[in-house]
Amino acid sequence: MIATRALSKRYRGGQLAVDGLDLTVPAGSVFGFLGPNGSGKTTTIRVLMGLIEPTSGTASVLGRPVPRSARAVLPHVGALIEGPALYGFLSGRDNLLRYDAADPTADPRTRRARVEAALDRVGLSAAAGKKAKAYSLGMKQRLGLAAALLQPRRLLVLDEPTNGLDPQGMREIRTLVRELASDGTTVFLSSHLLDEIEQVCTHAAVMAQGRLIVQGPVADLAAGARSRLVVTTPDTGDAARILKEQGVTDLVVTETGVTAEPPDREPAELNAALVTAGVRVRGFGIERASLEDAFVALTGEGFDVAG
Numbered sequence: 001m002i003a004t005r006a007l008s009k010r011y012r013g014g015q016l017a018v019d020g021l022d023l024t025v026p027a028g029s030v031f032g033f034l035g036p037n038g039s040g041k042t043t044t045i046r047v048l049m050g051l052i053e054p055t056s057g058t059a060s061v062l063g064r065p066v067p068r069s070a071r072a073v074l075p076h077v078g079a080l081i082e083g084p085a086l087y088g089f090l091s092g093r094d095n096l097l098r099y100d101a102a103d104p105t106a107d108p109r110t111r112r113a114r115v116e117a118a119l120d121r122v123g124l125s126a127a128a129g130k131k132a133k134a135y136s137l138g139m140k141q142r143l144g145l146a147a148a149l150l151q152p153r154r155l156l157v158l159d160e161p162t163n164g165l166d167p168q169g170m171r172e173i174r175t176l177v178r179e180l181a182s183d184g185t186t187v188f189l190s191s192h193l194l195d196e197i198e199q200v201c202t203h204a205a206v207m208a209q210g211r212l213i214v215q216g217p218v219a220d221l222a223a224g225a226r227s228r229l230v231v232t233t234p235d236t237g238d239a240a241r242i243l244k245e246q247g248v249t250d251l252v253v254t255e256t257g258v259t260a261e262p263p264d265r266e267p268a269e270l271n272a273a274l275v276t277a278g279v280r281v282r283g284f285g286i287e288r289a290s291l292e293d294a295f296v297a298l299t300g301e302g303f304d305v306a307g
């Protein structure tokens, strides 16, 4: 759905915002474009949407080169970039009617039905008569999504769709993204939030300082980092000693217990050994590596979740 080859963008001031990017977004994926603020996500999206020219390299959307074929491609792409442009003095419904009227391919006779369907889709039917300026940020974001959904789309491109929303608003947008994806729409969304990508995306690409660090199915990315044995106990010293006696390696004592390399043997035997030795085991398990672990393993640094 999206492919870039050696894509670079240097702004006039000399800033190399995107540096040799090779991105491949498979059809049917919910693709998370992840990176800290300033890592080049918005710049990449602006190139993909034909808003700016790359300095070098190529990009294609739905198999057509952009920006050259942007006019042919973009009607099949719904986009929500840097917050929707809304008229605050118009109702949510009237904003959508206006959007639809601005689309020369949209049949005016079916306009009302399209707008009502889009409102229903994003859960704004009840609030459709309210002025947009009275909407919460999450409602504005949903109205922007409704505008992107007036026509059937093969691809949705969402730039930081949950930025600035409260937890409830974030959940609503995530649920909506999942629903859209289950209907077969490919969704490409940028985010600086690791857990958001883990919750909604099937695939992800990780950016840092304009460069691609890794991309692929989210499950594979997380599997790249190793899981850990985690024992929760107040008796950390004893627990570490017993585990060491049992041949467990890479022991780390934490505030709440002990973590270690997962053992090759049956974990329940280790648990039994701890309990037999009088260690008060309050939790015992192998914890799957998260995307954050993978990121730290790949870059050797923490993921700066600024904002």
Ligand SMILES: Nc1ncnc2c1ncn2[C@@H]1O[C@H](COP(=O)(O)OP(=O)(O)OP(=O)(O)O)[C@@H](O)[C@H]1O
Residues within 6 Å of the ligand: 011, 012, 013, 015, 016, 017, 035, 036, 037, 038, 039, 040, 041, 042, 043, 044, 192
């Ligand atoms: N119009 C511009 N002119 C000059 N430099 C720019 C311009 N737009 C962005 N940059 C710079 O390019 C780099 C990448 O910015 P970009 O907005 O693409 O990152 P981002 O990952 O989308 O971050 P954010 O989430 O903060 O938008 C940053 O260093 C930024 O300061």
